[in-house]
Amino acid sequence: MNMTNNLMMRWLTRFFAGSILLATVLLVSCGDDPEPPNEEELITTLTLTLTPVGEGGATVTLKFYDEDGDGPIAPVYSYIPSSGGASPAAILAANTAYTGRIELLNESETPIENITEEIEEEDDEHLFCFTVGGGANISYAYADEDDDGLPVGLLTNWETGDAGSGTIKIVLRHQPGTKNGTCPGSGDTDIEVTFNIIIQ
Ligand SMILES: [Ca+2]
Structure with missing residues (x-):
């Protein structure tokens, strides 16, 4: 027992x-x-608006839209004003100064998610890098600088040259804890876009 x-x-x-x-x-x-921390967020839309400095001249809009981000659906580029044709380009005025402003959206969400605000809140982690393939000079406007005085690149100054054509590659780098203002620097790429431009 x-x-x-x-x-x-x-x-x-x-x-x-x-x-x-x-x-x-x-x-x-x-x-x-x-979910894992710092999960990549879908950015479907990057819009760059170029506003001529001073009076006169047309505002130029360059838009990238990719509904599935890294997925297989091809991105769509659109420009106003546009050259049209099989490989359209944005038309900029020669020898003209513009201020550039970038806006990012996630249009797959309802309501549409404004990613620009998140970038502004995490300004010490993000840096836009610009690679110019002719046609214009671009510099950071610094109005969007972080606490260390480093730019984000949402705001830029543009100066076009004489008539011609070129490309502008824009890469958003995500650099938590390691941003030092150099491109491409460390970290990951959140979005990469290449716009065509024609100067006339
Ligand atoms: Ca895609």
């Missing part, structure tokens, strides 16, 4: 210890489960 009770007690002890261990593992798993 005693022997049986002892065995029963041991079995019960093991059973409960095992259950508690299992429950603990399950709880820890649940606690660890939420």
Whole structure:
């Protein structure tokens, strides 16, 4: 009788210890489960608006739209004013100063998510890098600088040259804790866009 009770007690002890261990593992798993930190956010739309400095001249809009981000659906580029044709380009005026402003959206969400505001809030982690393939000079406007005096690049100063054509590659770098103002620097690319321009 005693022997049986002892065995029963041991079995019960093991059973409960095992259950508690299992429950603990399950709880820890649940606690660890939420989405990974700094998960990449979908940016469907990058719009660059160029406004002529001073009076006169047309505002130029360059728009990139990719509904599935890194997915297989091809991005669509559109320009106002546009050269049209198979490989359209934005038309800028020659020898003209513009101020550039970038806006980012996630249009796959309802309501549409304004990513620009998130970039402004995380200004010490983000840097736009511009690579000019002819046609214009671009410099940071610094009005959007972070606490360390480093630009974000949402705001830029543009100076076009003589008539011709070129490309502007814009890359948004995400550099939490490592941003130092150099391009491309460390970190990851959030979005990469190449616009065609014609200067006339
Ligand atoms: Ca895509």
